[in-house]
Amino acid sequence: MLKKLFTFIFILLLPSFSLAETPEEKGKNIAKKSYENTRGFVDSESDQIMILIDPQGNKVEREISGKTLENLDPDDGDRSITYFNKPKDVEGTVMLSHTHVNEDDDQWLYLPALGRVKRISSSNKSGSFMGSEIAFEDFSGLDYRKYNWKFIGEENYQGELQSKIESYPKDKNSGYSKRVGLTDSLFRASKIDYYDRKGQLLKTIFFEDYKLYNDKIWNADTFRVVNHQNKNTTILKWINRKLNVGLNKKDFEKSSLQKLSN
Amino acid sequence: MIRLIQLYLIYTFIIATLLSSSRALSFEYNLYGSIQPEYSLFTNGDGRHNQSREKPSILGTANFTTFIQDDNAKISISALSRYDREDHNRTYFDFQKLKYEYYFDDATIKLGNEIVFWGVNESFHLVDIINQSNLSENLSGTKKLGQPMIAVSLYRDFGDVDFYILPYFREQIFPGANGRPRLKLEIDENSISYESSKAEKHTDFAIRYSTMIDDFDIGFYHFYGNSRNPKLSINQSSLKLDQYYPLLSQTGIDIQATKDAWLYKLEVIFAELMSEQYFSAAGGFEYTYYGFNNSSQDLGLIIEYLFDDRNDQPFNNEGSIGIRWTKNDINSTTLLAGSIVDLDGNSNQFFIEYEQRLKNDFKIFIESIISGSIDSSDYNYAFKDDSNFKIKIAKYF
Numbered sequence: 001m002l003k004k005l006f007t008f009i010f011i012l013l014l015p016s017f018s019l020a021e022t023p024e025e026k027g028k029n030i031a032k033k034s035y036e037n038t039r040g041f042v043d044s045e046s047d048q049i050m051i052l053i054d055p056q057g058n059k060v061e062r063e064i065s066g067k068t069l070e071n072l073d074p075d076d077g078d079r080s081i082t083y084f085n086k087p088k089d090v091e092g093t094v095m096l097s098h099t100h101v102n103e104d105d106d107q108w109l110y111l112p113a114l115g116r117v118k119r120i121s122s123s124n125k126s127g128s129f130m131g132s133e134i135a136f137e138d139f140s141g142l143d144y145r146k147y148n149w150k151f152i153g154e155e156n157y158q159g160e161l162q163s164k165i166e167s168y169p170k171d172k173n174s175g176y177s178k179r180v181g182l183t184d185s186l187f188r189a190s191k192i193d194y195y196d197r198k199g200q201l202l203k204t205i206f207f208e209d210y211k212l213y214n215d216k217i218w219n220a221d222t223f224r225v226v227n228h229q230n231k232n233t234t235i236l237k238w239i240n241r242k243l244n245v246g247l248n249k250k251d252f253e254k255s256s257l258q259k260l261s262n
Numbered sequence: 263m264i265r266l267i268q269l270y271l272i273y274t275f276i277i278a279t280l281l282s283s284s285r286a287l288s289f290e291y292n293l294y295g296s297i298q299p300e301y302s303l304f305t306n307g308d309g310r311h312n313q314s315r316e317k318p319s320i321l322g323t324a325n326f327t328t329f330i331q332d333d334n335a336k337i338s339i340s341a342l343s344r345y346d347r348e349d350h351n352r353t354y355f356d357f358q359k360l361k362y363e364y365y366f367d368d369a370t371i372k373l374g375n376e377i378v379f380w381g382v383n384e385s386f387h388l389v390d391i392i393n394q395s396n397l398s399e400n401l402s403g404t405k406k407l408g409q410p411m412i413a414v415s416l417y418r419d420f421g422d423v424d425f426y427i428l429p430y431f432r433e434q435i436f437p438g439a440n441g442r443p444r445l446k447l448e449i450d451e452n453s454i455s456y457e458s459s460k461a462e463k464h465t466d467f468a469i470r471y472s473t474m475i476d477d478f479d480i481g482f483y484h485f486y487g488n489s490r491n492p493k494l495s496i497n498q499s500s501l502k503l504d505q506y507y508p509l510l511s512q513t514g515i516d517i518q519a520t521k522d523a524w525l526y527k528l529e530v531i532f533a534e535l536m537s538e539q540y541f542s543a544a545g546g547f548e549y550t551y552y553g554f555n556n557s558s559q560d561l562g563l564i565i566e567y568l569f570d571d572r573n574d575q576p577f578n579n580e581g582s583i584g585i586r587w588t589k590n591d592i593n594s595t596t597l598l599a600g601s602i603v604d605l606d607g608n609s610n611q612f613f614i615e616y617e618q619r620l621k622n623d624f625k626i627f628i629e630s631i632i633s634g635s636i637d638s639s640d641y642n643y644a645f646k647d648d649s650n651f652k653i654k655i656a657k658y659f
Contacts, residue, residue: 052592060592087594088623088658091294092325104522106474112325112340113358115377115393115406119479123523124552127560131592173522175553197556250368254474255415255422259336259365262292262327 027149027165033187035144037218044068046241052132055231062086062130069252077101077140079252081260084130094261096254097122101145110257117257126175133203133225133234135175141205142189146170147179157182157190176202188218196229203227213243291328298323300627300654304442306647313442317650319346325359335364340377340408344399351438352398358408370415375408378426380470380481382518382527385582385602386544386568389514389529391485392468394432398441401645407432421473428466431488433505443648449494450502456488457508457536464488464509481516489535508536523550527566544568546582562586564600576641579605593619601634609642610634620655627654 021029050062063086069079077099084090092112099105105122125137140146147167154161162182169176177199181192189207196202207220223236251260302317309315326339340359346352361374378392392409399405412427433454437444458464466487473480489510494503512533519526528545546566554561563585570578584600595618603610612632619625629652636646 054592087619088294089296089619089625089656091658106520113323113377114379114404116379119382119518119520119525121520121523121525121550124550124560126553126558128558128590131590131594173552250417253417254479255417255472259363259370262329 021151023151024149026151027167028144030151030163030165030183030187031142031144031147031149031167034183034189035142037187038142039070039072039217041068041213041217041243042070043245043247044070044241044243045245045247046238049237049239050130050132050134051235051237053233053235060131062132064130067247067251069247069249074145075101077105077143081252083260083262092261094257096252096257098252099140101143108254108257110261112261115258117254123173125171125173132236133227133232134205134223134236137169137171137174137176138205138223141179141192152180155182158184160185162190186218188220201228203229209237211241213241217243289328291326293324293326294659295322295324296656296658297321298654298656300652302650302652304648304650306649309442310647311439311442311444313440313444314348317346317348317442319344319352331364335362337362346398349398349438349441351435351441354396354398354435356396356407358406360408368417370413372411372413372415375410376413377406377408378411380483380514380516381529382479382516382525383529383544383546383566384548384564384584385546385566386529386577386580388531388542388544388568389481389483389516391483391490391512391514392426392428394434394490396435398435398437401437401443407435421471424468424470424472426466426468426470428468428487429463431462431464431466431507433462433507434490434492442650443645445494445503446644447496448502450497450500450504453497453500453502453504454492455504455506457506458488461507462488477520479518479520481514483514485510485512485514493536510535523552524548538572540570540572542568542570542572542578550586558590560586560588560590562588577604581605595619604637604640604642607637607640609636609640611636611642623658625656625658627656628652629654 045067047065052060052062065083065085067081071078079099080097082095084093094110096108097105107120107122109118109120111118126135129136147169150166151163152166153164155164162184165181165183167179167181175197176194177197178195179192182190184190188210191204191206193204194202204226206224208224209221210218211221213219219238219241221238221241225234250256298321300319304315307315321342321344324341327336329336338359338361339357341355341357343355344352357375358377359375361372361376363370363372379390381387381389387404393406394409395403396405396407397403409428409432410430413424415422415424436449439448464487468483468485470481470483487510488507492505492507494505497504510533512531514529514531517528525548527547528543530543532541544566546564548562548564550560550562552560566582568577568580572578580602582600582602584598587597589595598615599613601610601612611634614630616628617625630650632649633642633646636643
């Protein structure tokens with residue numbers, strides 16, 4: 001009888017044991033859903049305008065355009081091409097990246113005046129992208145595979161209760177000790193606070209202008225970055241973003257860089 | 263020269279034909295360029311050949327590209343033009359690029375002038391061979407002249423194979439009699455001879471294989487044609503230097519390994535010139551300390567070494583060391599400073615290159631070359647008194 005009772009209690013409790021996620025699992029699951037929300041685009045192309053604003057309000061504009069080829073391999077990353085249009089002294093320069101999940105990305109630059117293709121180091125995770133407040137590593141900042149996660153609670157933000165998640169970079173070259181982000185009920189990142197290596201609050205990226213692409217993919221068309229230490233702001237806007245456009249896969253090779261340069 | 267003009271007329275005709283065949287309505291193109299006035303000041307006063315201590319000059323660049331034939335082809339034009347007050351040889355016009363390319367699925371055909379760079383080193387560009395150097399721009403030969411070519415590239419799983427047919431040879435441009443720095447003796451522009459009976463019309467060719475294996479980028483090529491560097495010899499009657507272009511057969515290898523913040527580089531050539539066989543190698547590393555001193559700035563160290571088994575070469579046992587500071591600021595401020603040292607003697611030379619963007623698409627460049635101690639037997643002895651500072655302001659449009 002007693003044995004049966006224990007068995008009964010055990011069976012009763014079983015689902016709750018297995019369903020009870022640790023905060024780490026819960027954080028990772030939310031991050032994974034959030035990431036998967038942006039997947040399935042096959043390929044994409046877009047123009048981007050970046051506005052750099054200093055504490056005095058002086059503005060400088062950058063213009064780039066890009067193409068991305070999705071890689072659905074769970075252990076590898078996407079490929080991307082970046083064209084630099086402004087500032088005008090770098091016009092014609094093209095960058096190719098083969099991103100990876102567990103190792104450094106492969107990156108090449110084509111320098112048109114020299115006719116030179118240069119393999120560059122990609123260890124520069126924390127470096128500034130074109131003098132902005134965006135670091136190279138921020139472009140893959142929503143890839144859940146690159147961080148360890150922890151759900152730490154809920155917070156009211158923009159009129160709803162959002163999940164608050166901490167994340168810690170796996171990459172030893174990361175410029176961050178941790179990040180604290182909010183994710184909404186549609187699993188879209190709303191904002192992330194970044195803490196520098198010394199644990200001080202460095203910057204916040206606000207993900208804005210969410211738009212539903214191809215009826216299934218949420219993309220934030222504006223990144224607003226506020227640096228709390230140097231008081232600079234960067235606004236990065238995607239315009240003319242198109243998904244699943246049928247790009248030529250062979251363009252994402254080193255040998256195509258010269259062809260791509262305009 | 264007439265032959266050159268004919269070639270350009272043919273190119274222009276081909277391009278005009280292609281342009282007119284593309285649909286006028288969808289004609290999109292990209293046009294950009296720059297104007298770059300510069301001023302050099304030589305710190306030792308007037309030169310030993312009575313050259314002026316000042317060298318003002320202006321460079322203009324223009325670039326045009328358009329994709330045609332349903333984006334399967336591209337036309338690119340890049341032109342350079344410089345006026346130099348002192349040096350007539352440094353007053354020139356050149357089509358760096360004037361080319362038509364057609365892209366097949368796994369091949370490209372290219373016709374026209376192009377700049378092709380091979381190699382991985384920062385200081386010692388050993389394997390780079392396709393384009394002729396314009397030494398009136400700088401004596402290190404990094405500024406090139408557009409090379410007319412027919413090139414075919416094949417892209418295969420095992421790597422890329424490029425074939426180059428180079429139908430017309432371009433002679434090296436040396437600093438003129440009033441150029442500074444220049445060699446001790448004047449170059450006789452009218453005394454040029456070739457080993458090949460076809461002279462500048464000798465068809466040079468090259469084949470190159472390149473591939474990438476993990477962190478390694480590897481290239482391997484063979485070139486046969488007019489040597490890009492002429493042999494200079496003193497003409498006892500004119501007391502000027504005669505130029506002789508022998509035929510060169512050269513095999514080259516270039517390898518870069520990219521490991522985290524370290525780049526390891528190696529360039530090797532095996533060559534045969536005037537029935538002499540020789541070997542030369544140059545390589546080194548580049549390490550970048552990203553975000554040094556808890557800032558967003560980078561500090562790089564570049565060390566390279568060059569070896570040549572010919573003892574009569576001016577550069578056969580040289581080292582170079584450089585430090586590159588990248589501020590990663592809004593103005594893309596960078597500073598490169600270093601030295602090139604002849605390890606056989608006590609000769610050395612220092613260089614500094616600073617650049618930063620200014621407002622409204624302006625950019626400023628400050629460069630300096632300073633002679634250190636130079637042995638009287640050293641190649642650089644001719645330039646001993648040519649230490650200088652150069653300031654350049656570029657406006658991009």
